[in-house]
Amino acid sequence: SAVGLGTTTPSHRFNVVHGGSTGIGITSTSGFSVLDINAASGDAAIRFANAGVNQWNLRNQPGTDNLQIFELGGGGERMHIENATGNISIGGSVPTHRLHVFHGGSTGIKIESAASFSVLDIDAASGDAAIRFANAGVNQWNLRNQPGTDNLQIFELGGGGERFVIENGTGNLSIGGGSTPPYKLDILHGGSSGIRYNS
Numbered sequence: 001s002a003v004g005l006g007t008t009t010p011s012h013r014f015n016v017v018h019g020g021s022t023g024i025g026i027t028s029t030s031g032f033s034v035l036d037i038n039a040a041s042g043d044a045a046i047r048f049a050n051a052g053v054n055q056w057n058l059r060n061q062p063g064t065d066n067l068q069i070f071e072l073g074g075g076g077e078r079m080h081i082e083n084a085t086g087n088i089s090i091g092g093s094v095p096t097h098r099l100h101v102f103h104g105g106s107t108g109i110k111i112e113s114a115a116s117f118s119v120l121d122i123d124a125a126s127g128d129a130a131i132r133f134a135n136a137g138v139n140q141w142n143l144r145n146q147p148g149t150d151n152l153q154i155f156e157l158g159g160g161g162e163r164f165v166i167e168n169g170t171g172n173l174s175i176g177g178g179s180t181p182p183y184k185l186d187i188l189h190g191g192s193s194g195i196r197y198n199s
Helices: none
Strands: 003-005 014-016 045-050 053-060 067-071 076-081 088-090 099-101 130-135 138-145 152-156 161-166 173-175 185-187
Touching: none
Parallel strands: 003 014, 088 099, 173 185
Antiparallel strands: 045 053, 053 067, 067 076, 076 088, 130 138, 138 152, 152 161, 161 173
16 A cells, blocks of 8 residues: 555655655764665665656666666766765766776866866875876876875876976976976977977
């Protein structure tokens, strides 16, 4: 049988109909309070609707037990937190990083501040804090804090090595592979040409 509060024709096993802004409250006088949603199929969900039309599911994803935000009506998965790893996927399926953003356009992540400045912090216990650039999944370049020296380094991956360094402490610049440039600008090369000015 079904139970209705505020209705004589309940549409669910327990249906609350009200005209205000508050519906159901769960209050505990102990240390915590829990709402358990359990499904034999694994698809345990809270469903959000707009005037009776379902829009979103916050659910335990069946088959994976990921925590998933799912857009109903054709949108599909928008975000999930992966079971076991805790990795977060936005716009895709299997995250390979702690936060993995999948998109089909030219824009990915934006950080915007309404204050005077905005900062992206990258901190590594080893000192190797980097932004890595790739071409179709193949890593090409690192812009990083060089471990051991804390120089700002542009490093070519795949065998190219160091290409550019700003030395920590002095601010000296090295182009071509000198991690400790003795001059304000130090250019190292193995050929016969160094600098060219061309108009």
